[in-house]
Amino acid sequence: MPTTPIIITARCPIRTTLELLGGKWKLLILFQLAQQPARLSELRRQIPDISEKMLIQELKTLMEHDLVARTNYGEVPPRVDYRLTDRGRLALPLIEAMRNFALQYENEKT
Amino acid sequence: MPTTPIIITARCPIRTTLELLGGKWKLLILFQLAQQPARLSELRRQIPDISEKMLIQELKTLMEHDLVARTNYGEVPPRVDYRLTDRGRLALPLIEAMRNFALQYENEKT
DNA sequence: ACCTGTACTAACCTTTTTGTCAGTATGCCT
DNA sequence: AGGCATACTGACAAAAAGGTTAGTACAGGT
Numbered sequence: 001m002p003t004t005p006i007i008i009t010a011r012c013p014i015r016t017t018l019e020l021l022g023g024k025w026k027l028l029i030l031f032q033l034a035q036q037p038a039r040l041s042e043l044r045r046q047i048p049d050i051s052e053k054m055l056i057q058e059l060k061t062l063m064e065h066d067l068v069a070r071t072n073y074g075e076v077p078p079r080v081d082y083r084l085t086d087r088g089r090l091a092l093p094l095i096e097a098m099r100n101f102a103l104q105y106e107n108e109k110t
Numbered sequence: 111m112p113t114t115p116i117i118i119t120a121r122c123p124i125r126t127t128l129e130l131l132g133g134k135w136k137l138l139i140l141f142q143l144a145q146q147p148a149r150l151s152e153l154r155r156q157i158p159d160i161s162e163k164m165l166i167q168e169l170k171t172l173m174e175h176d177l178v179a180r181t182n183y184g185e186v187p188p189r190v191d192y193r194l195t196d197r198g199r200l201a202l203p204l205i206e207a208m209r210n211f212a213l214q215y216e217n218e219k220t
Numbered sequence: 221a222c223c224t225g226t227a228c229t230a231a232c233c234t235t236t237t238t239g240t241c242a243g244t245a246t247g248c249c250t
Numbered sequence: 251a252g253g254c255a256t257a258c259t260g261a262c263a264a265a266a267a268g269g270t271t272a273g274t275a276c277a278g279g280t
Contacts, residue, residue, distance in 0.1 A: 006145055008138050008157045013212035014205065018134065020215065023237075027128070028118055035116055040257060047118050051239055056258065066218075076247050077256040090214045095124065097207035102123035104200045105130065108176075133267075150227060161269055166228065186277050187226040 020065055021091060025050055025058045027098070030084065030091050033068060037083035067091065130175055131201060135160055135168045137208070140194065140201050143178060147193035177201065 008014075021027055025047070032038065032046045043055055059082055062068040067088035073079040118124075131137055135157070142148065142156050153165055169192060172178040177198035183189040 006142075008142060010159070013209040014137055014141060016212040016215070017208040018137070020212075022132070022134075024128065024132075025238090027124055031124060032116075032118060041255090049120070052258085053240080053260095054238065057238095072257095075256095076245090077254090078246080078258080080257065087215060087218050090211055090218075094204070094207040094211045097204040098127040099123040101200055101204045102126040102130075105126070105197060108197050108200075135268090151225085162228085163270080164268065167268090182227095185226095186275090187224090188228080188276085190227065 017094070020067070021094070023058070025054055026062060027091070027095055029055070029058055029062065030067065030088055031095050033082060033084050033088070034092055034095070037081050039079065039081045043082070062088070127204070130177070131204070133168070135164055136172060137201070137205055139165070139168055139172065140177065140198055141205050143192060143194050143198070144202055144205070147191050149189065149191045153192070172198070 021030075028047055028050075029043065032043060038046065040052075040055065040059075044050065044052060047055070059068060059070070063070055065087075066085055068082050069085050071081050071083070073081075131140075138157055138160075139153065142153060148156065150162075150165065150169075154160065154162065157165070169178060169180070173180055175197075176195055178192050179195050181191050181193070183191075
């Protein structure tokens, strides 16, 4: 009896993760917020080439998935900041694994 | 003296990984090939909703980055198979981290 | 002579993702 | 009265990613 091959299905963990964290910016944003909570304008400086629209848009979907939380201080001019939620912190080992992958990949002799 | 925040740059490990492994299919393909080497037609069955074009195209870029290797047996009808390289195996902890993330995410009480 | 299975290529199109740019609201400062 | 700073929103456009379809080559089977 041969070993049963694992078959990829429509709902598998890899796909779930890609849906939650896929794309060019979400992991970078989470990584930055893991260093310290930040305001919009700070995040823009920390991730220099993101556009304001993408930053806001990505923060919004991260919030919808409860990975990031927003605090509005109700001041004028507006002051708002963003921080990781507990769920957001679940992504940190993944980010760490990505960093390890890239570093090891670059160290492999071709 | 405040702690220096880590600033995201144009070439950082997270971005390197996204370039190598980003997109809808590459990680699924690597995950499948980690179970056992496979022919094109087998991969198509194992990843049911990928199109043939995407499968070939993604395999090609994975090969260019030396994450996957191709063996052509020179038979007719053609027989070719694909397997992970050592570099490709470096992605396995990352895939494992994605799986953990998804499972923990789903277990969090809302 | 034709159909089958395998591993592709190429042209074309649709969808998704990302980016640009202009505009809104508010109160303070000059 | 006008400018500044902040955190947005919305219309639109460009670019990237993904998908569909048709076609190639070859040997074996019917």
